[in-house]
Amino acid sequence: MFNKNLANISEEELIEMIRQGNEHAFNVVYNMYWEEIFLYVIKVIKDEDTAKDIVQEIFVSFWAKHSELIIHKSLKAYLFTAARYKSLDFLQEVATRTKYNLQHLLFENFTDNSLIEDQDAKELREKMEVCLDNLPPKMKEVFELSRFEFLSHKEIATKLGISDQTVKKHIHKAIKEFRSRLKSLTS
Numbered sequence: 001m002f003n004k005n006l007a008n009i010s011e012e013e014l015i016e017m018i019r020q021g022n023e024h025a026f027n028v029v030y031n032m033y034w035e036e037i038f039l040y041v042i043k044v045i046k047d048e049d050t051a052k053d054i055v056q057e058i059f060v061s062f063w064a065k066h067s068e069l070i071i072h073k074s075l076k077a078y079l080f081t082a083a084r085y086k087s088l089d090f091l092q093e094v095a096t097r098t099k100y101n102l103q104h105l106l107f108e109n110f111t112d113n114s115l116i117e118d119q120d121a122k123e124l125r126e127k128m129e130v131c132l133d134n135l136p137p138k139m140k141e142v143f144e145l146s147r148f149e150f151l152s153h154k155e156i157a158t159k160l161g162i163s164d165q166t167v168k169k170h171i172h173k174a175i176k177e178f179r180s181r182l183k184s185l186t187s
Helices: 011-019 022-043 049-064 075-112 119-132 137-147 153-160 165-185
Strands: none
Touching: 011 022, 011 075, 022 049, 022 075, 049 075, 119 137, 119 165, 137 153, 137 165, 153 165
């Protein structure tokens, strides 16, 4: 079976050969799907070098688990599902880093202002955090997706399963409430 031309065998046979540790079968799968998966990942994350790394991780993980491979649909679907999850994990990590960096810069700007003393800046940062934490949960979530993860109204609506109009209302109300609470806290 190992000498058989792998291009002419069924997907099930190919998967079984990979389960048995056949590196040639793995290479066939790699060559069949690498470019297609790479193009998918680069479309999602928009960074060529990172996309290459993610695709490499997918295939390394695929081979590392070859002996316990369970594929319910097709090999292609299995690999694309892995690509989707790896891409989403990467984007979530970037969003978290971006949010942290943005908050840091936002609060850092207050301390750089020579008109505000250090203690006043610290108090103002704390008041801003309190304002954000006191928003209703859905409003806070919409506001953070908009302002910290830079998602469009449509992207937020899709992600949360709400209408674009509802997203706009949440953002408008959040800004209004944020200003009102911040004004009352600083008075």
